[in-house]
Amino acid sequence: MTDQRPLLEVTDLVKHYAVRGGVLRRRVGTVHAVDGVSFSVARGETLGLVGESGCGKSTVARSVLRLVEPSSGAIKLNGTDITGLSKAEMRPHRRSMQIVFQDPFASLNPRMTAGDIVGEPLSVHGLATGRAQQERVAELFAQVGLRPDQMKNYPHQFSGGQRQRICIARALSLGPSLIVCDEPVSALDVSIQAQVINLLIDLQRKNDFSYLFIAHDLAVVAHISHRVAVMYLGRIVEIADKTELFANPRHPYTQALLASVPVADPKAKRLAPMVDGDVPSPINPPSGCAFHTRCRYVMDRCKVERPALVEAGEGHQVACWLNDGTGRPE
Amino acid sequence: MTTINFESELRRAGAHSTHGWRRLVFLAQRYLLGTVGLVIMVLFVWMAISADLIARYDPLSVDSAQRLAAPSAAHWMGTDSFGRDVWSRIIHGARISLAVGIGATALGSTIGVIVGLVSGYLSGWVDLLFQRITDILQALPLLVLALVMTAALGPSLPNVIIAIAIPLIPTVARVIRANTLALRELPFVEAAKSIGMSETRIALRHVLPNTLAPLIVLATAQLGSTILTEASLSFLGLGIPEPYPSWGRMLSESAAEYVRVAPWLVIFPGVAISLAVFGTNLFGDALRDILDPRQSG
Amino acid sequence: GEPKQGGILRVYHRDSPGSASIHEGATYSINVPFMPVFNNLVMFKQDVAQNSVESIVPDLAESWAWSSDNKKLTFKLRQGVKWHDGKPFTSADVKCTFDMLMGKSQQKFRQNPRKSWYDQVNEVTVNGDFEASFELKRPQPALLSLLASGYTPVYPCHVSPAEMRTKPVGTGPFKFVEFKANESIKLTKNPDYFKKGLPHLDGIEFTIIPNRSTAILGFVSGKFDMTFPTEVSIPLLKDVKAQAPNAVCVVEPVNVSTNIIVNSSSPPFDNIDIRRALALALDRKAFISILFEGQADIGGTMLPAPGGLWAMPKEMLESIPGYGPDINANREEARKLMQKAGYGPDKHLSVKVSTRNIPVYRDPAVILIDQMKNIYIDGELDVVDTAQWFPKVARKDYTLGLNLTGNAVDDPDQSFYENYSCGSERNYTNYCNKEIEKLFDQQSAETDKEKRKKLVWEIDKKLQEDVARPIIFHARQGSCWHPYVKGITIMVNSSYNGYRYEDVWMDK
């Protein structure tokens, strides 16, 4: 995997949203939604992205697809920098990456049939029309485990899990090599969640595509990803191979996160919150290391200097001043 | 605990009628007032369409021998001071009043939708400009605008329609803009973007259809008020001119001289106006309830 | 009994007059409230209902005399009369007034609608402070009647026309107090009025109520002592009588004719046959029964009898095409004429009937259109905004127009010259017939009244036969007041001359 040229390479991605105010709607503040994020996803690899609400996960996802324009940074898809492309130039690249959103219901136009929804990308790109399109859609339906006769049904006639399957079918229709999944299972019932995750795994196995998989549920991320990146307030604070990360969390935030997940075992130790307080506002992120306000190991240096994401061994990168910038091994 | 009749409760909730015809029958019973409104509207539309068939006389034909005849078998609603048959005039008046109502609403809504959609979809200076225009139209009171417009354009049927339609634009534009803004943020619009769909196509195919429900509700409410506006314009001498028998003019002109001498000249057009407005509003209310997903249950 | 003194007469006014200057207006909306402010040289006796030369009495002039050649009319003026602002009234004021009306002075009216009344006046001269003479180009006995009209008050020299439009100053029985547009006009008693003992009232208050229903309700409920004169329609009159049974109501002719202006300068009405057919198609009785429940009059240009002084005898009138009593026969003839002109049951003639968007104009037009159907003419109503009516008519941008013509004085000079003489601004149809023109002058100069009458009848008949401006009817209107109001006389052959109100009083 490592020797492969990455499919997606994101370098120093920054997305600032202007907070406007004042007489002339001038910018009075900036939401540092994503503040210098770099990562790469190899072909056939799943990169998990976790972090608390509002830390910028969705913004990363949207920027990668150029649904929002990044403020700076480069996004390379298959080696091509797509950040500066015009809408027209972007179109062929759109076929290589697709997105699946959290809320399957809101992701489907309530006034279109499932078949039309899945077929729409084909007609937009002029890949198939009429019968050919019908057949292709039927195929896609079968692939995601829906019956082709359901093509003429409307979204509200499907259950949550089925709707998410429609979304996945739509994403598959263009034959992408990268699928960005923005919390694809958070809105689903517990017993359905596993079905969708299995489907994603199966599809990947068959088609060898890559996922950028976003979730706040660590268990899910842990299950599906090869590598995991942990975000906090617009930055990646730790990124490592999954096994390595869970065995050896180095950033205090990652540790807190892991400790906060309730273990489904009554005999395991009781919940003990590792961190106090709330996530700070991304409009005025704390100086230095953004986590220092909640970190139990905080040092003076953390308050003034922002730690860079550095190699802490074996593809394990962390941004923490502890232990000479390698974080605190558990 | 009182015993509960499950069957009747369920029937009341419409459980047995979820599809097609039975659902319609259920909705008709559930929203009785709305059904009444719909019936009234359909009746008036039918009257307007088949006016030539159901009118018993030429609505413009003057007959000095039949002046101010009280309602009778020959003249169901009596005759006016020109000896014209009121029933025939009311029926033909339905054409005019509905033409004004539907015409103005359709015109105002169409422009409003375009303005709202463009403004909501293309934020930036276009939005800013369109919003100022709607602001301006909104700050000019409806009747004042209509007055100036009819004075400017002359009181003909198309002109009255235009004059009444213009003030409707800002309201529609605002509603559509707000909806568009909300819809723009929805994942299915983003999904459309992510497959490389053009903005125009997204606007027309994904955004517009989803603004239809609020639009329909708004339009039915406006239908009624346009009919009233026409009546007010008529009262101020700026409505649809003779010879077209608009209800508003029939009422406002007779009201002055014949309310006591020939009350039918006042009652019937008055009832026609009120019924039409009442009907559209009743229907609009029910429609809003039906189209509002949160009202289910 | 003896007139009682005091009290304020409350009258509603039908609309807000544009200004207070009688000379600049052409509607009795100005005459009614402002005539009490002024005096004329002479006036029609206010308690005689029919205006005529015989009913003319002195006003500011104590006496008058015609020169022997009938070309000079000299007035002896009353002395010691004061304008409401205290300045004395002299012959200079008379000269000023008429010079201005003739367009001869520096001061100009904004508009001067009755300039043509003085076409025969060469000059107004004064002899001392209290004598003024009108020197004429040719004899015109009718001049005296014109001077007696409510339209001919004497204005003060020392007040500009602009001021007269907003704060009129006169010599009359009532002084102007205030004029609030769309609200009210208030007059108060002139204690220094030169007619001793007059006026009886303390003042007059006009409340402007354009909405008829509201106005009538106001009268019925006693908020007003009197309706606006000749403003109550026949149907409303019933309503008033039903609600206020004691009210005194009269219905009188207003000397306003409803007529059709025919554009004879372009097709199709350049064809005399089609014009005749139009005249033959009219069922005047139907108009009258629909619009006035029978209470209006049929006649030619001049107001019909008994109100009118110059009306043709009945037989003569009925000999005019279209005036005959057999409507069906008339229309049969009309259809023949139409067929001759190339129209018929299969080929209708489409015309627009233009008129103002006011019921008194619109309603007859509706009936006219209906009646024209009988002779293969499909009329379409074209209502025109008041502001555009005259420009449109002046441009000859119409085919048929439905028009109202008010006659301030029941005198042929006034109506013939104004409406039918070649080149007159008010001759909207541009009807021009040199022969008739001569007859106009002939009757005007004729001092023998009976001879003049015959001439007038002949002219009138000829005008109708030429279908210059078919007269449909002469309207009548109602006026009501509560019984305690005394001394009101509604004129029967004019609606511009009877509002001095100096001898009105209230028995309360």
Next chain:
Amino acid sequence: MFAYIVRRLALMLVTLIGISIIIFVLLRVVPGNIVDILFDAAGFVDPTDKANLEKELGLNLPIYQQYLNWIGGLLHGDLGYSYVSEKPALQEILPRIPITARLAALALLFSASIGIPLGVLSAVHQGSRLDYALRVVSLSGLSLPSFWLGLLILMASVSLFGSMPIYNPNPKTWTEALAIYAVPAMAVGFRSAALTMRITRSSMLEILRQDYIRTARAKGASEASVNYRHALKNAILPVITVIGIEAAFLIGGLIVTETVFNIPGVARFLVEALRWRDYPIVQNLVMLIAVVVVVANFTVDMLYAAIDPRIRYGD
């Protein structure tokens, strides 16, 4: 907040300038001007007189010049002269403002004090007979042409009391003073009361479905407390908006009502001035109305902010 207000004021100014241009151009596009009308009354037109008069009134100037003259005057508080009465426009307009203002205020008061409580009642008893009755009544309020309602009131009062509440500049008694304003205000206010009631109702229904209403019930709060203390304060927000928008519609209603009740207020004056093409009056009146509407909208926004703590404009 301050910045927000400044921004709003700036936008208001833009709106007002836009309106001034629109009304100005519109009026001059309308065929016929005061001169035509004056000559219409005279029955004929003398072209030189007409030209003179147009010059006197400044109607011969290029349109932008006329506009600048007007705006320039406005900035100095000079509204020009009425063409008809030849008095300063300000002098004509000013005395009419309090009349209409009183009427409008009473109408709004009426509409709020009737509409809101009934709307709450109707929402709380949703589906009951009372609800149906109130809804039908409110709908009839929206279905009745206002001039017709006004005339009916006048006719009824003449038949019943032999007198009627039309305007009188010097009311003799306190009750008369109230009647001449209150009755027409009711005639106008009926419509907006009906509208207010409907908005209140639907807004209340919406709010009553909210989670925090359930929270209030879970606390053991009484129905009255739930409906009035918790729900109404939230539900009132859209109602305020509607009342603000109604301010604009009210002017339309006032035109008709002032005509029927013969009230010499601003609204009827506007129609009359329009008929006479009395540009200085029409322009300035439209601007006055626009200012009122714009200020009303602004006030509504401020009220909104005052009631709803979530809205803090500009931060």
Next chain:
Amino acid sequence: MSEARKDDTILEVKNLQTVFFTNSGLFRAVDNVSFSVRRGETLAIVGESGCGKSVTALSVMRLVPDPPGRVVGGTVTLEGTDLLSLEEAEMRQIRGNRISMIFQEPMTSLNPVMRIGDQITEVLRLHQEMTSKEAWTKAVEMLRLVRIPEPDRRAQEYPHQLSGGMRQRAMIAMALACRPALLIADEPTTALDVTIQAQILALIVDLQKRLGTGLILITHDLGVVAQTAQRVIVMYAGKKVEEATVEDLFENPKHPYTRGLMASMPAVISFGAKTDARLNEIPGMVPSLTNLPPGCAFAPRCRLAIDRCRAEYPPLQEVDVNHLAACWRATELVGAP
């Protein structure tokens, strides 16, 4: 249930039945559910979305929206009083006082136009004789108790000025202000982040211990259950399908649905698991509550289903000590899934 237990039983729900009359039919949202809660005990209710957890709680509070909902059967006894037969006014005395409830959505469950302090004060003044000043002091004290920093200032603020976690704390403060005998927490942390969830859960459990309140914790997260509850009931399609102590349930789940749930949850630390390992999934979808099959509602998705399951609803039986399950084949299922 033994005599000894009965003494400290706060809530006893028996055969509760709540239905919704909707246009798509009769929803038996809660069907014959019984359970009890003892003083100081935490009872967890788990199950998927729509299985009737919230409706159960609302039925106890008598807050089921009517129409369309109605409690049609069963009894709810709180400290010896049958709640379902109380007058509405009497019930109001109990709500917020003896039973309190915390809702799922801290964002929307607070009145946006009232200050936090006022909202807490309100419940105090409703149920306790207090001047407004005393109530305010108490409210601030409650905020301090739920560990809201600067409680004096926060009390003056409006909900939108607080973060999600703080709002949920405020809700807890409000719910516990009158020291109720029973607290129902309906998915109190679903809308919150994991780190915040841990804080809130720890807080609730801590306060519950200190005040001796009975707690019903509704959740769909088995992890949360494992960490907080003493006893668990599992609901599926409106019915209680299993009840056991928390240890028993995790060690020895007796209902196939419970087993399926446990198996389909990815373990957090899947060190050894191969990344592309599939999860155990429960096939099919959650049934609609209207057209339930005649037999066991879970049968269509159950691998073990036999004909009997499809024909006959299995009664809830004691399959082990203090362990109830509604499955014909419960006894065959032994050990962890």
